[in-house]
Amino acid sequence: MTNQSIALQKIQNIVGPQGWIETKGGMEPYLREWRGRYQGAAAAVISPKSTNEMARVLKICNKAGLGVVPQGGNTGLVGGGVPDFPGGDGIVISTQRLNVIRDINPLNQTMTVEAGVILAHIQQAAKDVGLLFPLSLGAEGTCCIGGNISTNAGGVQVLRYGNTRDLVLGLEVVLADGRTWDGLRSLRKDNTGYDLKHLFMGAEGSLGIITAAVLKLYSRPQAKETALCGCANAGNLLEIFQRLNTSVGNTLSAFEIMNRFSLEIAVKHVLAVNNPFENPHSQYALIELSGHDGIRSTLKYILDQALEDGLIADAFIAKSRAESDQLWAIRHAIPEAQKHEGGSIKHDISVPVSSIEEFLTRASDLVEANLPGGRICAFGHAGDGNIHFNISQPLGADTDAYLKNWDTINRIIHDLIVSIGGSFSAEHGIGQMKRGDLKRYKSDVELDLMRALKKALDPCNTMNPGKVI
Numbered sequence: 398m399t400n401q402s403i404a405l406q407k408i409q410n411i412v413g414p415q416g417w418i419e420t421k422g423g424m425e426p427y428l429r430e431w432r433g434r435y436q437g438a439a440a441a442v443i444s445p446k447s448t449n450e451m452a453r454v455l456k457i458c459n460k461a462g463l464g465v466v467p468q469g470g471n472t473g474l475v476g477g478g479v480p481d482f483p484g485g486d487g488i489v490i491s492t493q494r495l496n497v498i499r500d501i502n503p504l505n506q507t508m509t510v511e512a513g514v515i516l517a518h519i520q521q522a523a524k525d526v527g528l529l530f531p532l533s534l535g536a537e538g539t540c541c542i543g544g545n546i547s548t549n550a551g552g553v554q555v556l557r558y559g560n561t562r563d564l565v566l567g568l569e570v571v572l573a574d575g576r577t578w579d580g581l582r583s584l585r586k587d588n589t590g591y592d593l594k595h596l597f598m599g600a601e602g603s604l605g606i607i608t609a610a611v612l613k614l615y616s617r618p619q620a621k622e623t624a625l626c627g628c629a630n631a632g633n634l635l636e637i638f639q640r641l642n643t644s645v646g647n648t649l650s651a652f653e654i655m656n657r658f659s660l661e662i663a664v665k666h667v668l669a670v671n672n673p674f675e676n677p678h679s680q681y682a683l684i685e686l687s688g689h690d691g692i693r694s695t696l697k698y699i700l701d702q703a704l705e706d707g708l709i710a711d712a713f714i715a716k717s718r719a720e721s722d723q724l725w726a727i728r729h730a731i732p733e734a735q736k737h738e739g740g741s742i743k744h745d746i747s748v749p750v751s752s753i754e755e756f757l758t759r760a761s762d763l764v765e766a767n768l769p770g771g772r773i774c775a776f777g778h779a780g781d782g783n784i785h786f787n788i789s790q791p792l793g794a795d796t797d798a799y800l801k802n803w804d805t806i807n808r809i810i811h812d813l814i815v816s817i818g819g820s821f822s823a824e825h826g827i828g829q830m831k832r833g834d835l836k837r838y839k840s841d842v843e844l845d846l847m848r849a850l851k852k853a854l855d856p857c858n859t860m861n862p863g864k865v866i
């Protein structure tokens with residue numbers, strides 16, 4: 398028996414039959430990325446039931462030179478949770494059995510959860526005690542909080558509440574060598590040296606496995622108002638954003654944009670998604686205000702003014718929760734709808750909000766020059782400067798041939814984005830997909846610091862090898 402097979406045997410004994418999968422069919426869903434772009438191999442998929450089991454497993458892996466890939470809901474979009482072991486000899490560690498909400502404290506406004514709790518369950522548990530956990534994204538019924546923290550997920554409420562790292566007060570992490578760091582503090586002030594939790598947030602499982610977290614909860618807003626506006630161009634839309642920001646401040650909880658193509662494919666391909674407008678518009682803004690009872694009249698006043706000033710061509714303000722959900726359904730349907738339009742070359746970029754219009758214009762010109770017939774599906778969290786700038790294949794094109802342009806087009810768009818002070822990965826991370834970009838666009842100093850951290854925390858390269866750095 399090799400060292401590794403002895404290690405696997407010991408791990409199987411620790412996690413027991415309920416935490417052990419080694420059949421091809423059983424492992425399949427854990428080895429494939431949501432978009433189907435990455436497919437990996439592993440010796441086994443294991444699911445420890447406790448932090449203690451996790452620590453014992455990692456100690457064995459580290460000693461035996463067995464690579465591990467942490468995995469939550471496997472909804473990540475850069476191949477970070479899919480194994481990339483050349484010989485298929487590492488393991489996937491799923492957090493699915495670490496699924497306990499350990500504590501909710503309404504006075505502190507905190508919730509302590511294990512890493513495998515599904516995001517939607519956390520939102521519901523907060524709601525059940527009259528509070529709010531504001532992180533919200535299209536994959537919330539499947540993704541897990543450990544994955545959200547490890548990718549520092551963004552979503553649709555960043556404008557008001559920040560990214561995931563802003564919602565975390567404390568962490569429990571099992572390190573590569575099997576030691577456990579208990580940093581599960583519920584403190585809002587704690588200036589006692591380096592803030593270690595930030596190392597693990599956004600690290601995509603490359604430095605340790607998060608096993609639990611203390612999350613911040615918020616008061617629930619009394620009222621929520623949602624509107625969809627149709628505009629002639631992105632400039633108008635940003636003018637409305639500025640007006641809203643100036644008048645309502647952080648009552649503005651979401652400002653999403655969708656270009657005409659993205660809205661139309663959502664309506665065309667996804668059941669029960671409807672367009673409230675009769676006429677098409679070049680750009681749409683989905684706006685949400687969260688606050689006190691009077692915000693509806695404020696929203697109406699601002700949109701009436703924008704109509705009068707010719708900034709928007711049409712607006713629809715939801716009159717009920719159901720109508721608001723219908724507007725959000727359009728936005729959430731876009732990722733799914735793109736699949737029905739054939740191959741799609743994707744970018745998850747961010748720029749300062751003031752550069753969005755410049756980016757959209759210049760990037761569209763580049764697509765026209767380099768990918769004639771490519772159909773731009775641009776949508777996203779415009780209030781955060783984050784655009785998902787995707788390009789669906791020309792009508793009638795061969796999908797495989799089209800997708801061969803992926804790297805070339807990514808390079809062109811990412812060069813543009815970096816030249817105007819933006820980021821080539823706004824919220825999805827690096828994973829396997831953007832390692833080349835990391836090397837190309839980060840400075841030597843930044844790369845040296847990242848490598849030094851990796852070496853210090855994971856000298857044997859046990860944690861998620863082949864990812865990030």
Ligand SMILES: Cc1cc2nc3c(=O)[nH]c(=O)nc-3n(C[C@H](O)[C@H](O)[C@H](O)COP(=O)(O)OP(=O)(O)OC[C@H]3O[C@@H](n4cnc5c(N)ncnc54)[C@H](O)[C@@H]3O)c2cc1C
Pocket residue numbers: 431466467468469470471472473474476477478479492512533534535536539540541542543544545546547548549550551552553601602603605606607608732824825828861864
């Ligand atoms: C339809 C759809 C919509 C989406 N919308 C958004 C959006 O609006 N904003 C956004 O930011 N993302 C979005 N995503 C991407 C994805 O949902 C997020 O990245 C999410 O946070 C991943 O969580 P997960 O549990 O699925 O993680 P996984 O995919 O399982 O893992 C993601 C990464 O984290 C690591 N990891 C997972 N759990 C742990 C852990 N406990 N400890 C250490 N490392 C761990 C993995 O190794 C991997 O590198 C979307 C995805 C889909 C499919």
